[in-house]
Amino acid sequence: MKQTNKEGRIHVVLNPKEKPAQAVDWPDHPEHGLLRSIEQEMESLIGLTGLKVLVRELYASAYINKKRMEAGLETKGQMLHMLFTGNPGTGKTTAARLIASMFKKLGLLEKGQFIEAERADLVGEYIGHTAQKTRDLVKKALGGVLFIDEAYSLARGGEKDFGKEAIDTLVKQMEDHQNGFILILAGYPREMAHFLSMNPGLQSRFPLIHHFPDYTTEELLQIADVIAGEKKYEIDTVGRPLLRSIIEQEKRISGLRFANGRNIRTLIEKAARRQALRLMAQSVHSKKELKMLKGEDFQLSP
Structure with missing residues (x-):
């Protein structure tokens, strides 16, 4: 049986006895039950092969870092801010929600809330208003994931637009709250490249960049x-x-x-x-x- 979500992404309801193809080679260990459930959920999505690999890598990294800590090895927290590029209806919001849920279950996020925002939620009407709105939004997202779709719209007005102030404030908040929340920005590939150029410190803060291809x-x-x-x-x-x-x-x-x-x-x-x-x-x-x-x-x- 198949279903679609609001983005048009196909969901296939699997037979519960069927195992996701990518999970077959993992050790049959109770500790990996979370990964198996996540992969089974992702197997219900048509395409997204690259994202499935990324999710497995993120899970493995979190799992091994936990083992390193248990062994007394110093483990520094990873920056997990992400940049999603792709056309509309390719599953970016679906992926962000899935990752937020996984990180919460892994204990990487204290609360695990998923906050979805757009330009109007960050940009104010006068000088100083934008910075306060952006700080308030980040405060709301602390312990969870802040997802900003069509993030390039913050850069559409150039240097004099209040969107530039929102970008600069986001960069400062990412510095002030390291590992306190995860920021996921999404939008068209070309426009997102211009967006990153608006602040010299922005691109280096997104170690995870994933492109969502169009459907065949x-x-x-x-x-x-x-x-x-x-x-x-x-x-x-x-x-x-x-x-x-x-x-x-x-x-x-x-x-x-x-x-x-x-x-x-x-x-x-x-x-x-x-x-x-x-x-x-x-x-x-x-x-x-x-x-x-x-x-x-x-x-x-x-």
């Missing part, structure tokens, strides 16, 4: 099936190749701005509206007709 056409077709199924629709054999063509066309037209799962949800909803118009011409509707999205319900842009 095949993965997007899987998403279409899942979204249609959630709405009690089916796509017929004529509609499927047409939908594939539409997806490929939208990817070419949108380029770097393609919204992945969000685009697919829009396509299915448009097809459902066209189906409704088509069926209005009939006085009797069978259950099969009410469920079926046909080729004529999908339409290529001119």
Whole structure:
């Protein structure tokens, strides 16, 4: 059984007896039960291969650091601030929530709360207001994860914009509260590169950078099936190749701005509206007709 979250990321409900492929070679030890449960949860996500590797590395690092401390070896806390790059609908928020949950269970975060913010939550209306708003937000996130999506928007106004003040304050807070919270920034790759250039001390504070690639056409077709199924629709054999063509066309037209799962949800909803118009011409509707999205319900842009 498959489900999608609000980002359009596919979830597959696994048979509980099935083991995630990546967990097979780990020692069968009770201490690794947390990793196994996390990996099983991640195996329910289509794609994200690189993220699965990163999560395993983070778990292993925390586990071995704990063993080093037990052995009397000096272990300094790692900076775990992260930078996520990728187009919309590629799973960045999903990943941030998963990592926050894992770190809490590992004891790396005192509270483990997940605070999601955007430009308006940090940038004020007058000089000094932005710094205070940003400090208050960090205070709220202490002991947990602060996730800022579209973080590049803080740099869009240049040197004179209050967003620059928010960036500088974030850098200062990261210094003042070392290992006190985890900051995860996310956004488009090109814009995030410009964002990092706004403060010379910013990039060095993000040792973990991960890129979320776009879905392939095949993965997007899987998403279409899942979204249609959630709405009690089916796509017929004529509609499927047409939908594939539409997806490929939208990817070419949108380029770097393609919204992945969000685009697919829009396509299915448009097809459902066209189906409704088509069926209005009939006085009797069978259950099969009410469920079926046909080729004529999908339409290529001119």
